[in-house]
Amino acid sequence: MPMRKDDIKKAVAILGRAYARSCDILKKRSDPFQTVISTALSAQSTDDQVDRVTPALFRRYPTPEKLALAKISDVEKVIKSVGLYKSKARNIVAAARVLIERFGGIVPSDLCELIVLPGVGRKTANVVLIKSFGKAAMPVDTHVFRVANRIGIGPGKTPEEVEKKLIAAIPEKKLAEAHFWLITHGRAICHARNPECGRCPVSNLCDYNVRGLGAGAKKRRLGARSGRAG
Template sequence: MTAAQVRGFIEALRRANPTPRSELDYVNPFTLLVAVVLSAQATDASVNRATPGLFAEAPTPAAMAALGAEGVAKHIRTIGLWQGKARNVVELSRLLVERHGGEVPHEREALEALPGVGRKTANVVLNVAFGEAAMAVDTHVFRVSNRTGLAPGKTPRAVEDALVSRIPSDLLRDAHHWLILHGRYVCKARTPECWRCVAATWCRFPDKTPPPVMKPEKRRLASG
């Protein structure tokens, strides 16, 4: 895409959703961090079903560390990879208390030093909790960026760098949400719903899917 096409694509998503937000439920940077760690290879909906009880019992890093892996696990068994995630949540909570006074750090390096926190998770926290124009590349963002021609790349980091360099700075922070939601609900993995895409004019995908063919309703024979 050209620079004008990139802006047109992103602005179309903005018009459709002017105030995007994360679909994970959280109340502060700590609960957001835990929710994002739990969401790896799991849906936001499954995390949101599991975390109310967890956050009620352990709303702070100190409480989460004291709860222990078994205590965390009882709340998150419905989430994929729950055993490892329970251990990571407890250990990252312990380190937050030990190294950061119980606060979530604002620095990428400090975030990525926590168990279960990679670049994508750090970017989400920096973007959502601290308002930075960080671009988290999950499977949805990676797919949309490559399929549409917005920011092609062979790796998540390559796509991230391309998005950061191509998307206008005034749109970059919210673009994180727009691209995730667009990939989740419209530009889907198996069959993109191109016929209802608000940004189709700028999309470079050559095999746009047509609207589904509606089967005609069968007429009922009048009785009597």
Template sequence: MNAAQAGEFLRALAVANPAPETELLYSDPFTLLVAVVLSAQTTDAAVNKCTPALFEAAPTPAAMAALGEAGIGPYIRRIGLWQGKARNVAALARMLVEQHGGQVPADRAALEALPGVGRKTANVVLNVAFGQDTMAVDTHIFRLGNRTGLAPGKTPRAVEEALVRKCPPELLRDAHHWLILHGRYVCKARMPECWRCPAVAQCNYRDKVLAPPMR
């Protein structure tokens, strides 16, 4: 898929969803950061069931650091890998207090230095909390980039770089949301629902499913 076709693909998604937003519940950069860290290998819906009570108990880095790993754990037991995530959230909260004055930094290197924060998480926080034009590639976007021909790549970083190159600049900030929501609800892993895809005309996937299965 060339840049012009990629632009048409993304504009079709934009028309279908003109105001895309993250589905994670958050109130500020800190609660967003924690929610994204907790969402690794877990659905946003599962995270959203845990975080309201956690954020009520510890709405700031200082409060979260005081809560500690043992205090965080009971709030997030329902999500995958909760022990490691509790440890990371406690540690990143302490680092925010000790090294950043209790504020989430709007800087990639500083974010990626925090426990539990990789490139994808940093990209989400920079995009959603700070309005930066970043492209966070999760499993949905990785699959979609390769399946549709939009941005083929063997690694998430390769797909990210291809998407940034091909995406019209004015669409880049929202493109992450369009793609993740499209991958989550339409271009699904087991069977893409091509019959309701707004960008089906621009998609290069050879095995399109153009009608729902018979029941």
């Protein structure tokens, strides 16, 4: 169930206070080319996995021009520890070639142009927009999708639907920051399984918890059943 506007405002403010430090990454713009490639590599992989391969990858291929000329088999060797490395190697080399052929080697700052690049969907494009160009955007990964639906701040059946709901619900100037707040909340407390509702700073506003689906409510129900059984 969607949150009321007043509750959304309260929830966003609370998450902002709780996870303010998660936005430190926005203080410094990241290199657009490196952001495109590293984010494309992150699908179905952990940040740690990506962080282990990107230093060597960018030392060997520091520019779109260098990567566009690379042999896919050589790129595979560098990123082999990342999930789906074969398809990702093909995609990032192809993306570099498109950057050269269509954009003169310059990463575009427009979402519709970014998603033309092989391996780059809306989430990756939005990450590039907020990290490299300082634009207001809402990348929706698994954490954002789950938290937005569970809390009720931006319910939707698809990532794009959730993205639209969040953009409509959250002030533009807070949108990029809210992306990191939601991710951090999903990682720290609002887990896919066994969310820690007792530690949640927005539990009193959360649709999931209010409907009695939260961890605390489940324990109370189990306790009540045990009492009746005794």
